[in-house]
Amino acid sequence: MSSTNTENTGYKSYLEEDGGRKGIFKWILSTDHKRIGLLYLYAMMGWFCIGVVLGLLMKLELIAPGKTIMEAQAYNATFTVHGVIMIFLIVIPGIPAVFGNFMLPIQIGAKDVFFPRLNLFSWYIYVLGGILVIISLFGNGPPDTGWTFYAPYSFKTGTNMLPAALGAFVLGFSSILTGLNFIVTIHRMRAPGMTWFKMPLFTWTLYGTGWIQLLATPIIGITLLMVAGERILGIGFFDPAKGGDPLLYQHLFWIYSHPAVYIMILPAMGAVSEIIPTFAKKTIFGYKAIVFSTLAIAFVGYFVWGHHMYTSGMSGASLWAFSLLTFLVAIPSAIKVFNWISTMHQGSISVEVPFLWAASFIFIFMIGGLTGLVLGALATDVHLHDTAFVVAHFHFIVFGGVGFAFFGAIHYWFSKIFGRKYDPSWAKTGWITFFIGFVTLYGPMFYLGIKGMPRRYFDYLDEFHGPNIISTLGALVMITGFLIILVNLVKSARKGEKTSEMNPWGGTNLEWQVPTPPPLENFDEIPVIDKATYKYD
Amino acid sequence: MKRTLLASLLIIVLIPLLAQNDEYIEIGVIEKLDQYIPMDAMLVDENGDTVTIGDLIDKPTILNFVYYRCPGICSPLMNGLAEAMDGNDLVLGEDYQALTISFDAREGTFLAVKKKNNYLNLAEKKEEVKNGWHFFTSDSASIARLTEAAGFRYKATGNDFIHSATLIILDPKGKITRYMNGIYFLPFELKMSLIEAAEGKSGPTINRVLQYCYSYDPEGQKYMLNITKVSATLILFFAAVLLLVLFFFRKRKTKNI
Numbered sequence: 001m002s003s004t005n006t007e008n009t010g011y012k013s014y015l016e017e018d019g020g021r022k023g024i025f026k027w028i029l030s031t032d033h034k035r036i037g038l039l040y041l042y043a044m045m046g047w048f049c050i051g052v053v054l055g056l057l058m059k060l061e062l063i064a065p066g067k068t069i070m071e072a073q074a075y076n077a078t079f080t081v082h083g084v085i086m087i088f089l090i091v092i093p094g095i096p097a098v099f100g101n102f103m104l105p106i107q108i109g110a111k112d113v114f115f116p117r118l119n120l121f122s123w124y125i126y127v128l129g130g131i132l133v134i135i136s137l138f139g140n141g142p143p144d145t146g147w148t149f150y151a152p153y154s155f156k157t158g159t160n161m162l163p164a165a166l167g168a169f170v171l172g173f174s175s176i177l178t179g180l181n182f183i184v185t186i187h188r189m190r191a192p193g194m195t196w197f198k199m200p201l202f203t204w205t206l207y208g209t210g211w212i213q214l215l216a217t218p219i220i221g222i223t224l225l226m227v228a229g230e231r232i233l234g235i236g237f238f239d240p241a242k243g244g245d246p247l248l249y250q251h252l253f254w255i256y257s258h259p260a261v262y263i264m265i266l267p268a269m270g271a272v273s274e275i276i277p278t279f280a281k282k283t284i285f286g287y288k289a290i291v292f293s294t295l296a297i298a299f300v301g302y303f304v305w306g307h308h309m310y311t312s313g314m315s316g317a318s319l320w321a322f323s324l325l326t327f328l329v330a331i332p333s334a335i336k337v338f339n340w341i342s343t344m345h346q347g348s349i350s351v352e353v354p355f356l357w358a359a360s361f362i363f364i365f366m367i368g369g370l371t372g373l374v375l376g377a378l379a380t381d382v383h384l385h386d387t388a389f390v391v392a393h394f395h396f397i398v399f400g401g402v403g404f405a406f407f408g409a410i411h412y413w414f415s416k417i418f419g420r421k422y423d424p425s426w427a428k429t430g431w432i433t434f435f436i437g438f439v440t441l442y443g444p445m446f447y448l449g450i451k452g453m454p455r456r457y458f459d460y461l462d463e464f465h466g467p468n469i470i471s472t473l474g475a476l477v478m479i480t481g482f483l484i485i486l487v488n489l490v491k492s493a494r495k496g497e498k499t500s501e502m503n504p505w506g507g508t509n510l511e512w513q514v515p516t517p518p519p520l521e522n523f524d525e526i527p528v529i530d531k532a533t534y535k536y537d
Numbered sequence: 538m539k540r541t542l543l544a545s546l547l548i549i550v551l552i553p554l555l556a557q558n559d560e561y562i563e564i565g566v567i568e569k570l571d572q573y574i575p576m577d578a579m580l581v582d583e584n585g586d587t588v589t590i591g592d593l594i595d596k597p598t599i600l601n602f603v604y605y606r607c608p609g610i611c612s613p614l615m616n617g618l619a620e621a622m623d624g625n626d627l628v629l630g631e632d633y634q635a636l637t638i639s640f641d642a643r644e645g646t647f648l649a650v651k652k653k654n655n656y657l658n659l660a661e662k663k664e665e666v667k668n669g670w671h672f673f674t675s676d677s678a679s680i681a682r683l684t685e686a687a688g689f690r691y692k693a694t695g696n697d698f699i700h701s702a703t704l705i706i707l708d709p710k711g712k713i714t715r716y717m718n719g720i721y722f723l724p725f726e727l728k729m730s731l732i733e734a735a736e737g738k739s740g741p742t743i744n745r746v747l748q749y750c751y752s753y754d755p756e757g758q759k760y761m762l763n764i765t766k767v768s769a770t771l772i773l774f775f776a777a778v779l780l781l782v783l784f785f786f787r788k789r790k791t792k793n794i
Contacts, residue, residue, distance in 0.1 A: 180779075183779070183783070184783065187783040187784075188783075211776075214776055214779070215772060215773070215776050218768070218772045219768070219769075219772070222764065222765075222768045226764065237764075248765070252765065
């Protein structure tokens, strides 16, 4: 760990600036982008804990064939609510809402985002969406449609599907407004001299993500409104009995939800692109290649939704086209992996906690990506569709990708955000436990899927028993790791050793040139950028 | 008379089923979309002159088959047509025309003229009806060719006929583009089907926009707002505007400096 900057003490940090408000109001009425980022972080921590518990319950149910701890209906509700919480409340807003809010303005040399009030408003919408999801748990019982709300079941189920879908709809607005805010901020508020190609890669990924949020999210909003129209008014968009088409729902849903995977993963890639060069002490390899691959993923990602529907009934030509495009979108992802590895090559690597998370991200992401190609191929997908293989792939990409990058990012920027240090030995213990647990949890599911175990069933054949036991044990190990990480971070944020070291890792971006923790408006004077970032001596 | 009326009403109810599912029906409509009516079929117009239907069709055309002595659904059908034509803003005689043909070969010009005068007296847009809604009779061979080409099937019962109530929309070349069944027609739907028949070329721009936003639902046999197309256009439009504003209006906000 290097210390290239002097300590800075004679100022008030954003944590001390309360705007004359007391208690919770200095948080929920603040338009400071850093506090808003933390508001998202705290809300997501709560949601994540609920999602983890639901996930654990499912794994406990699957530890043996037949009913173990819950009935089929309860299992259906559990995987639905687990999915809705994890997808709509955590991984989609995830890194942009927390670290994007906190770091984006600082990384481009701005005092705040372009629309600070809108930023706070987005958080309120996020909370409202969360409340609707909570409401869906009561009354007629939690929804049991799966997080995809597939028609025609979604408008026929007697469970509380509507509040959950409405929650996802409202959360979409939060996502759109955040995306809009980031795009305008990046266009309008970059410091003098910060040209497009001097911008940090994390900011670049937020830019790509912003456009996806803006263009794709309205589609899910309209789709969920159509489902509401279907349930309340019986319009018949998706009901074959009324001339509707259930496949239309699937198309609309995935036109949004596939780009949404890139909303999740692009900022994760951005965070990893920050961590790797910092700890390799080496200029990032192929900066422009990473930038263009980010934009390529954002663009091509719009045209691959059909690969979720190979078995739903489409023309041969459509299947062929979607499969080809799916293979194409793997190319920019692979470019990034090559760039990260090339950056590490012959670097002066310091193996700190954030680096461990970033390196394991690459490992996990590669497995997730390559198994994605197995599913993107037409013939193999027919065999693996709706099996545990898909669940494993999905979690390697979404949880492995976003989760590992998120933990990497929080360890990377922890001292900058909280002005305190975490305990590195506990952090490393947490990481290795989590990593082993993760692979043990999801690894066997690839095997189970290939052997034909379907997803979304609370029961299975006896022949699947062994791998399911391993998987459940993996879940317990992973959750132990998560608890170690969580306790370490929460404890450190509250009572950890204070630090005002500006640049503990020797990073080159602007966030490492502002005090720790940053002042309210980040910079006394807007900096003038005269050299490219990621330049190490 | 009562039996005829009852049978006719029954047919109206059954038309959607019959029209789509049964090629061998005796009475009703077999939809022959995208097929042409015989343009050389002979008709006798309101002046007693013999014309071919090809001489008449030069614009989107509403074709309907009735018989003028009809005690049943012919009058409700034509009333419905008259109301829908009154209620839309396309100009009858200019933008489109209506041709009513008697499928009873025994009827002559006198009855056709009498029928036209009835509707002329009732219509609000008298001049348009005079110029744009024409009533014809014909010989049995021509009637058979026309009705068969249009998929219109009827049956004689004594002195009367059992038949369906249907409007057939033709494009300016005589191709069948739409069937509208029943006796009540929304002016908007009639307008949309005529715009579609004209392939969007003869109407003003707003009609093309309408045609883009609405598509025909063959199941429900009406025009539906194409919500996905409209939404996608709006999303892309606003995104494009944002992009243009961000790239071409480069005012740096002073609050950051």
